[in-house]
Amino acid sequence: MYDKIKNRIQEPTKNTYQPAFTIVEILIVIVIIGILATIVIIFYIGTHEKAIDGSLQADLKNSSTLLELDKTNNDLYPSTIENANNGKGLKPSNGAVFDYSYNDEDNSYCLTASKEGRSFYIESAERVPKKGSCPVGNVAVGSFFKTWGGNSYSYGNSTIQTIDGGYAMTGDTYSYGTGLSDVFLAKFKADGSEEWSKAWGGIDEDRSKAIIQTSDGGYAVAGETASYGTGQTDAFLTKYTADGVVSWSKTWGGANDDKGGKLAQTSDGGYIMAGSTNSYGGSGYSAFLAKYTSGGNLTWSKTWSGTGWDFASAVVQTSDGGYAIAGTTDNGSNNDDVFLAKYTSDGTLSWSRTWGGNGYDNGISMVQSSDGGYAVTGEVDSNEDYGQDMFILKFTTDGTLSWSRAWGGLSGFDRGNSIIQASDGGYVIAGTTDIFSPGANDDAVIVKYTPDGNLSWAKAISGFNPENGNGAAQASDGGYLLAGITASYGGVDQSAFLAKFTADGSIADCNVAMCKNPTGDNINLAFSANGMTAATTSPAITSTAINANETAIYPQAPVPAMTTVFSGQELYIAYPGTNQKVCKQWTASGGKTIKGFVVSQETEQDFDYFEVSFDGIIRYNQSGFITDYYVDISNTPASTIKTCLTTDEFESQGGYGGQVTGVIYN
The missing domain is CATH 2.130.10.10 (YVTN repeat-like/Quinoprotein amine dehydrogenase)
Known part of the structure; x- marks a missing residue:
């Protein structure tokens, strides 16, 4: 009996434990866990990016509404982002950054919103957010x-x-x-x-x-x-x-x-x-x-x-x-x-x-x-x-x-x-x-x-x-x-x-x-x-x-300020009908002399002529459409100006007539 117990004590006990998984199985489990973790991360990143995209687009839409209100109130979009929203500026959501460009030639803007490497932009022409940044030169293109x-x-x-x-x-x-x-x-x-x-x-x-x-x-x-x-x-x-x-x-x-x-x-x-x-x-x-x-x-x-x-x-x-x-x-x-x-x-x-x-x-x-x-x-x-x-x-x-x-x-x-x-x-x-x-x-x-x-x-x-x-x-x-x-x-x-x-x-x-x-x-x-x-x-x-x-x-100089601007019809002649010549005359008071005048007209090209003369000398005689054309007569000033509209025998009428809208005199 003692010997049996002794033998049991002295003899090593055989290890009968069997592992639950093989190494291959463990590796497979690790891979699956990694895939699941990746899916979770991708899902999180995707959800996060979608959240950023949605936030950026919402920022742009809200800002576009404010910019339209600025245009309604001032007839123009603001020239800077600080002047937008009635001087309060445009504020993006947390972590986002705005980049605003304005073109004064055609009163247009482009606004980019960026966050964590993602960007969307919106233009005044369409007001629809688009992925990316404002095109290079978008607001710099002139016409x-x-x-x-x-x-x-x-x-x-x-x-x-x-x-x-x-x-x-x-x-x-x-x-x-x-x-x-x-x-x-x-x-x-x-x-x-x-x-x-x-x-x-x-x-x-x-x-x-x-x-x-x-x-x-x-x-x-x-x-x-x-x-x-x-x-x-x-x-x-x-x-x-x-x-x-x-x-x-x-x-x-x-x-x-x-x-x-x-x-x-x-x-x-x-x-x-x-x-x-x-x-x-x-x-x-x-x-x-x-x-x-x-x-x-x-x-x-x-x-x-x-x-x-x-x-x-x-x-x-x-x-x-x-x-x-x-x-x-x-x-x-x-x-x-x-x-x-x-x-x-x-x-x-x-x-x-x-x-x-x-x-x-x-x-x-x-x-x-x-x-x-x-x-x-x-x-x-x-x-x-x-x-x-x-x-x-x-x-x-x-x-x-x-x-x-x-x-x-x-x-x-x-x-x-x-x-x-x-x-x-x-x-x-x-x-x-x-x-x-x-x-x-x-x-x-x-x-x-x-x-x-x-x-x-x-x-x-x-x-x-x-x-x-x-x-x-x-x-x-x-x-x-x-x-x-x-x-x-x-x-x-x-x-x-x-x-x-x-x-x-x-x-x-x-x-x-x-x-x-x-x-x-x-x-x-x-x-x-x-x-x-x-x-x-x-x-x-x-x-x-x-x-x-x-x-x-040398190109014509800008039209100078007129001494007298005719607010009525002093030297305006409307179309008088066919085969007519109608004239009006005006004289500067106090012995003053006229040194220049501005003329506008719309008459039938090559057929009906608007004429301007000074003291009997014709200084202008043209047909067609002309707006705010300045004629300098300072080398030969005169005191009396006469306008005439001459029409041909044909019934067609090509415009409103002609007028001298202002004169310069000393």
Whole structure:
């Protein structure tokens, strides 16, 4: 018995314990616990982020309501966040931060709310919170509409943005200079205010068609001149310094009619110019291409022609170092056709293409696209049942047609005058439309396309009289520039204008009668592009140096304060009916002499005239729409002012009449 107990004590007891889980099972449990913990954490984070997002959006909506109340009370949104909420400021919820931006040009704001790395923003235009922060430059994008001109006709034909952030425009003017019409170059600041203007020309007609900014910060302008050269008219190329001083001018032409159209600066610092010539090439007119050095020396010239008339209206240096021109030819299979021609760097013709239908189809502007192809615009008359329309053609690098579109109304007149490729890869066309009044007044129009030819939007500048859009450019802030002609706004007769649109095609504070949204049809065209065998020559051109007259143009000073403002109808004449002349007279008291006056009128353009004379001498006699135009007569002051409104025999009435609203006297 003892021994049994002893043995039990001395013998070690066998371990009979079995673990509840294996190591694998334990690891699986740990993984499951980790997954569950992760799910809980993700759920918490998601719920937390949703709570933050909801709080930020609520902050923005509440703040937007307060900002709208500020606008209701003050007509404007507050300029700073501290001035908002009637001077109490905008307060976000705990931990959130506000960033507020205000644009005084179009009275708009953008407000961003941020917390723990999450952000939402709200804009005055939509008032709907969106994820992210206010777009860069959102409230910095400006817009304006400026007119340029004097007491006669002025035409804006081409515009660019300059490297200093401003703008430049060129065209021709009958208001300044020394001849019938002179070339003008106008420089504007970023806000659209005029910096300086220069006129260039001789005793005859001189016109500018294109402007570029050169690599040295100056400018180059091309066009046509009847004042200089060897023939009826010659093409010309003029180089300016950055402040508008002429460095040199050269003509291109022979004994007949030669016109410069467009130009580009080449990679070697020189210039390439295209146009039409009646002095060289085939019978009638031929297209020409001229290469110049950076100093204005002519390197070579080439003509492009068939059996009829051919006009080049666009030129680019291509990405391979060669050149491309586009224009109009009547050597195609039908009437007038669009043509596109590609040259090597030494002016050897590589290929030519024509495009068109049975009508008159004209190529007016062209750009090389980022894919190495080409986009062309102009006017198409071959599209049955649609009148004359604006078009856009897209070609590949070798001149194969990719697609073609027409834009316009069911009838009337629509034309593309300038095309650019936008920074988003789409295309913008400046032109003319009568979609709002077919067969009557034209409106300036700017049309935006996607890269594949779908219509994005169209905007028009409209008025009581005709307007035309001639030149397009893109601004560095993503907006667009439009240069053109207006007979409804500005000074006497027709004025040049420069318009700055935002990226979506709007102009701040532009009333609905002036800024319209045309709803033209975007039509697929079925016409094909065909190869063409064109004749080329290398003419010996007379290129002469020009010593043209240069004139500094000073914009009209702001209207000064009037000594007497007429509150009644002292010098106001309403429309008296047809075939009438009605006058009113006013004399300054006490022997005082009048030194200036302000006139406003709205009469039928070119038919009914409002006249202002002093002591029997006519100092103003105009038709059309003019507002607050100041006339300085301090060099020949007078004591008696007489206003007269003369109407023609036709019954149509184009406005309210005319009036002198105030005078300055000593």
